[in-house]
Every structure is written in structure tokens, then in C-alpha cells.
Amino acid sequence: MALIVHKYGGTSMGSVERIKNVAKRVAKWRQAGHKLVVVPSAMSGETNRLLALAKEISSQPDPRELDVIAATGEQVSVGLLSIALQEAGVDAVSYAGWQVPVRTDSAFTKARISEIDSERIMRDLDAGKVVVITGFQGVDPEGHITTLGRGGSDTSAVAIAAALEADECLIFTDVDGVYTTDPRVVEEARRLDRVTFEEMLEMASLGSKVLQIRSVEFAGKYRVKTRVLSSLTDPMIALEEEMNSGTLITFEEDETMEKAVISGIAFQRDEARIAVRGVPDKPGIAYQILGPVADANIDVDMIIQNQSVQGKTDFTFTVPRNEYQRAMDILTNSVKGHISAEEVVGDPKVSKVSVVGVGMRSHVGIASKMFRTLAEEGINIQMIATSEIKISVLIDEKYMELAVRALHKAFELDQI
Numbered sequence: 001m002a003l004i005v006h007k008y009g010g011t012s013m014g015s016v017e018r019i020k021n022v023a024k025r026v027a028k029w030r031q032a033g034h035k036l037v038v039v040p041s042a043m044s045g046e047t048n049r050l051l052a053l054a055k056e057i058s059s060q061p062d063p064r065e066l067d068v069i070a071a072t073g074e075q076v077s078v079g080l081l082s083i084a085l086q087e088a089g090v091d092a093v094s095y096a097g098w099q100v101p102v103r104t105d106s107a108f109t110k111a112r113i114s115e116i117d118s119e120r121i122m123r124d125l126d127a128g129k130v131v132v133i134t135g136f137q138g139v140d141p142e143g144h145i146t147t148l149g150r151g152g153s154d155t156s157a158v159a160i161a162a163a164l165e166a167d168e169c170l171i172f173t174d175v176d177g178v179y180t181t182d183p184r185v186v187e188e189a190r191r192l193d194r195v196t197f198e199e200m201l202e203m204a205s206l207g208s209k210v211l212q213i214r215s216v217e218f219a220g221k222y223r224v225k226t227r228v229l230s231s232l233t234d235p236m237i238a239l240e241e242e243m244n245s246g247t248l249i250t251f252e253e254d255e256t257m258e259k260a261v262i263s264g265i266a267f268q269r270d271e272a273r274i275a276v277r278g279v280p281d282k283p284g285i286a287y288q289i290l291g292p293v294a295d296a297n298i299d300v301d302m303i304i305q306n307q308s309v310q311g312k313t314d315f316t317f318t319v320p321r322n323e324y325q326r327a328m329d330i331l332t333n334s335v336k337g338h339i340s341a342e343e344v345v346g347d348p349k350v351s352k353v354s355v356v357g358v359g360m361r362s363h364v365g366i367a368s369k370m371f372r373t374l375a376e377e378g379i380n381i382q383m384i385a386t387s388e389i390k391i392s393v394l395i396d397e398k399y400m401e402l403a404v405r406a407l408h409k410a411f412e413l414d415q416i
Helices: 016-031 048-056 063-087 119-126 152-164 198-203 213-222 241-242 254-261 285-297 319-335 358-362 366-376 395-411
Strands: 003-008 035-040 092-095 100-104 113-115 132-134 138-139 145-148 168-173 194-196 227-229 249-250 266-278 303-305 312-321 343-356 383-387 388-397
Touching: 003 016, 003 145, 003 152, 016 063, 035 063, 035 100, 035 119, 035 152, 063 132, 063 138, 063 145, 092 119, 100 227, 113 152, 113 285, 119 132, 119 152, 119 213, 138 152, 152 168, 152 213, 152 249, 194 198, 198 249, 198 266, 198 343, 241 358, 254 303, 266 285, 266 319, 266 395, 285 319, 312 319, 319 343, 343 395, 366 388, 366 395
Parallel strands: 003 035, 003 168, 035 132, 092 132, 100 138, 168 227, 194 249
Antiparallel strands: 100 113, 138 145, 227 249, 266 312, 266 343, 303 312, 343 388, 383 388
16 A cells, blocks of 8 residues: 555646546545545636736735635635545545645745645544645745745645655646657657656756646655656546556666657747846956846846956846846846946847756767757857756747757657
8 A cells, every 4th residue: 555645737627527537536546545645736727817806906916815815726626626535435635735734934925835744644544534635835834824836736745745755746737748848849749758857857947837846846855756647538547557657757867768868858938138248357246237136036047157358248147038127127227337337238039948868967969969950950049058967058039949849850859
């Protein structure tokens, strides 16, 4: 008998019929003798609907109250799923995050989990119950409801699996696993049977939407065996077949992975590039530029500082496109004069494309092959960033899909 955590996304919970199918799937696992904890998201579109109501009342609603509102979507889901399980003959009980409790800090709308009390859950599991817990939410030290930000249910599920020392965490979603790239961009994209934690972390951070990056970080930190698989298959599919489907996120590299060299092509459409030109080349200049941007809670990604020429240098970096204008305003109004920069310029229509693979550690020529492929397609590279298992380039947005298709073919990912 294993202790398994199931997580179901909003699409999986999108209607009463789909909730009944989730109940059938969970019941199948329970009848096989496993202990089950289920973490469902809100029904598809429900969180957006709730937050839109708040925005109709105020253009800048209080984040604490937004969390109170947003948390209700998951509470509806756990109640409906528990009822569906009970109708299927399964003893089930639901809990909101604050009832477990899932303890977090007080960063409303983007809280981080600090601790999960497993006592109540284990007591119910030992009594033979299926425990259904709200994803996406918790409670801060003052007793206020908090939410973990978009995709937070993935993080909740992996964190709960870590706290319970579960045998596996299954992330059921509307796709059947992790692909070499987005099949909507490259029809020949192939599902990966397994991917390393490091590759999944890079792919999540570089734009892959299958798993939320914080959930991958949790999985890696606590070594939670995690599998991504589809909830849209027949819920009564044979248990053994389901256990071996999808994509397993593993912590061990094998010979097959090394032979693959590149596991996937990730991309982010909505990037923006900002350059602060003609700044003094002196210690602390990077902090003087990026400090105010960081203070505004704007994420900075790729960074390049040019070689000094006559004591001056250019400092270039990228931010999410939806933060572009705010970052430009900060740099133009507050930073430019303070550091004696000549000008601040930007381009909000760029995209990032990345090749990812643990095989890079033992193979040479990956960068040259990537750059040659892009050059043959007439695609200019604006910025480059690397890590041990990834190479990212910034290019003009209009060439993004062409670049993804060309690289996918060049690295023969359609033949995996």
C-alpha cells in the first residue's frame, strides 16, 4: 500500500461531469489499496471570474481581500469532489488550507509555504478516508487566508507530498505529459517518458507551462517523485497502465538521457529588452540600475554588461513584457539622471528561445549548432545566456515560432 498525492487542474475540474470522472479515478486508486490525498484546483475560469468581480469594484483592491475571494474557488472544488467521492462509495473528507493547516508567510496573492501540519491528514488516512485538500491557499501567522499565486495548486500538492513523505505525487492535467516543445507550435513534438528534475526546472523557468516552477523547486528540494499525466483519459484505465503513463520527473540521469543531448525547446513569447546606455563603468553601477527595478518587484532575467569604452559601458537586461513600461518609467525618471546615463532604450517585442538538456554536460558543439541553425534561418541573436544544461537566446518576436521549429528539427527531437 502506497501513499499517493493526486493533483487535478482546473480543466480536470471544469464541470460536474469531469468532477465525477475525477472521483471515479480516485476511487479506483483507493480500491487498489492506496492511501490517497487529493489536491484540486478551482473549476476552470472560476478564479478569473472571482477576481474580475473585485476589479469591477476597485481598480486596486486590497490584496488580503483578494485572497479571501480567490480562495473560495478551491473550497467549492474540494466540497464537490468530496460529495462525488461519497456518492461513489468512498469515505472522503475535505479541508481548506487553513484547516490542515498549510502555514505560509503574509505575502498576500503570492505567499510561500513555511510548514504543513500533517497530523490531521495522517489521522484521516489511517482511518481509511480519502483526504481532499484545497490547493493554492494557506494561512499566515495572524490567521489570515493567503494564496500562493498562479499555479499554486501544483506547489500545494508537491509540498503536501513532501510533508507526508508520499511515495509519489501525480499531477493530472489536460496534457498527457511533458513534450519536447509545445505541440501547438511544432506538430512533430514528442512526449518525454522521463525528464530530470534539473531539466524540468529549466523548462518551467523558461516558459514551459506544464508545471509551475515553484512546484518543481519543491520537488527537487525534498526529492518528491513526481509524474505528469492526463486526466482526460478513461478514468477506469487499468491502474498499472496509468502508473506508467505520462512523464516521470526523475532525479537520476541514465544513459538514454545522455544520448538524447537535448530534451526540449522552451520559449517565452512575452519578453521585453531594456538597455541603459553610456553609464559609468564603476563598482556598484549594476546595483544602482537594477536595485530600483527589484524594489518595484519586477523580475529581471537575461543580463549583459558591455566592455568598457573610455570609462563608459552599456547595461542590457530583459523583463516580462507586462512590466516593460513600469521598468522604463523607473529607469527614465529615477535612475537615468542619478547615474548619469546617456539614454534608456527598449524593445517590448522580443522573445526568448532555449535548448535544454543534461546531455550538454558531456557533449560539445551544442551552442555552435544552435547558432548555425538560427543563422541559416536569417534570425539575429540579440542576447545569449547559458547554464550547465541550457542555452537561451533573445530574438525578435516575429521569428520565435520559426526558431522553435528549426531547432526542434536540427536537434532531431522529432525522432526521440
